[in-house]
Amino acid sequence: xxxxxxxxxxxxxxxxxxxxxxQKRHITQPTLSRQMKDLExxxxxxxxxxxxxxxxxxxxxxxxxxxxxxxxxLVDKTTNNLVDKGPISGPIAIGAAEGRSIKTVIDQxxxxxxEFPNTRLDVTSGNADDIIEKINAGILDLGIVAREVNxxxxxxxxxxxxxxxxxxxxxxxxxxxxKSLQLKDLEPYPLIITNQKEGRNLFLERVGKKAKLAxxxxxxxxxxxxxxxxxxxxxxxxxxxxxxxxxxxxxxIPLTDDLPDINLHLIxxxxxxxxxxxxxxxxxxxxxx
Numbered sequence: 001x002x003x004x005x006x007x008x009x010x011x012x013x014x015x016x017x018x019x020x021x022x023q024k025r026h027i028t029q030p031t032l033s034r035q036m037k038d039l040e041x042x043x044x045x046x047x048x049x050x051x052x053x054x055x056x057x058x059x060x061x062x063x064x065x066x067x068x069x070x071x072x073x074l075v076d077k078t079t080n081n082l083v084d085k086g087p088i089s090g091p092i093a094i095g096a097a098e099g100r101s102i103k104t105v106i107d108q109x110x111x112x113x114x115e116f117p118n119t120r121l122d123v124t125s126g127n128a129d130d131i132i133e134k135i136n137a138g139i140l141d142l143g144i145v146a147r148e149v150n151x152x153x154x155x156x157x158x159x160x161x162x163x164x165x166x167x168x169x170x171x172x173x174x175x176x177x178x179k180s181l182q183l184k185d186l187e188p189y190p191l192i193i194t195n196q197k198e199g200r201n202l203f204l205e206r207v208g209k210k211a212k213l214a215x216x217x218x219x220x221x222x223x224x225x226x227x228x229x230x231x232x233x234x235x236x237x238x239x240x241x242x243x244x245x246x247x248x249x250x251x252x253i254p255l256t257d258d259l260p261d262i263n264l265h266l267i268x269x270x271x272x273x274x275x276x277x278x279x280x281x282x283x284x285x286x287x288x289x
C-alpha cells in the first residue's frame with residue numbers, strides 16, 4: 001500500500017463514485033478500479049460496496065478511510081516541515097481537555113501570532129486518553145491534560161492554574177441552595193461522572209455503596225445537557241459551563257471533600273523531532289509562563 005493508493009481510496013470514499021474520483025485524480029476509471037481491487041486483495045478484506053448508483057464503504061472501509069486521513073495528514077505535515085526553511089510559519093496542532101488553563105495557552109498563542117503572523121493554532125477537544133493517543137500517532141503536536149503522564153514517553157510543562165471539583169445541578173434541585181457539598185450528600189441522586197476510569201472509581205467509592213451511575217461523559221457540555229434534562233447531577237470542574245446567568249437552568253456548588261487537585265499539564269512526545277513552529281512555540285511558552 002502506498003500513499004498514492006490511499007489518496008485514490010479517500011477520493012472514492014468522498015466522491016462515492018469511481019468515475020468522479022478518477023476525474024478528480026486525473027486517471028482512467030479502469031486503472032482506478034484495478035487499484036482498488038489490488039488494495040482489497042493486499043489487505044484481504046472488502047473495502048467498498050459497489051452499488052448501481054453509488055459506492056459506499058464497508059466497516060473495514062470506514063476504518064481504513066479514517067486511518068488514511070490521519071496518514072495523509074501526517075505525510076503533508078512531515079513534507080511541509082522538511083521543505084519549510086523560511087520564516088516561522090505553519091500549524092500547531094494541540095489537543096485540549098477542558099479547563100481554564102486552556103485560556104492561558106490561547107492567550108500565549110495570540111501573542112506568539114503577533115510575533116509570527118503566519119502561524120495557526122489548530123485545537124481539538126478530547127479527554128486525556130484521546131489526546132495521548134493522537135500525540136503518539138503524530139496527529140497532535142501538543143496536548144493539555146489533567147493528569148500526570150508517563151515521563152519516559154512524554155515531556156510536560158505545568159500550567160499556572162488549579163481547578164477544584166464541584167457539582168453541576170439544576171437550580172430547582174433539592175441541593176441547589178447549599179453553599180458547598182460533600183460527595184456523601186449525592187448518594188440519593190443519579191450521578192453523571194467522567195468516563196475516565198480513575199475518576200469514575202474514586203467518585204463512586206466516595207459517594208457510597210448506594211451510588212447510582214446514570215451516565216458518563218468526556219466533555220462537560222454534554223454532561224450539562226444531561227443535567228438539564230434531569231438525568232442526574234454531574235461531578236465536574238468550575239467555570240466550564242456558564243452558571244452565572246440569573247435565567248440559566250444550572251448552578252455549580254463546590255465540593256469540600258479531600259479530593260486530588262486538578263492540575264493541568266502541557267505535554268508533548270519525548271524523543272520526537274518537532275517542527276520549527278512547534279519548537280518556537282514551546283520556547284515562547286517557557287519564556288512567558
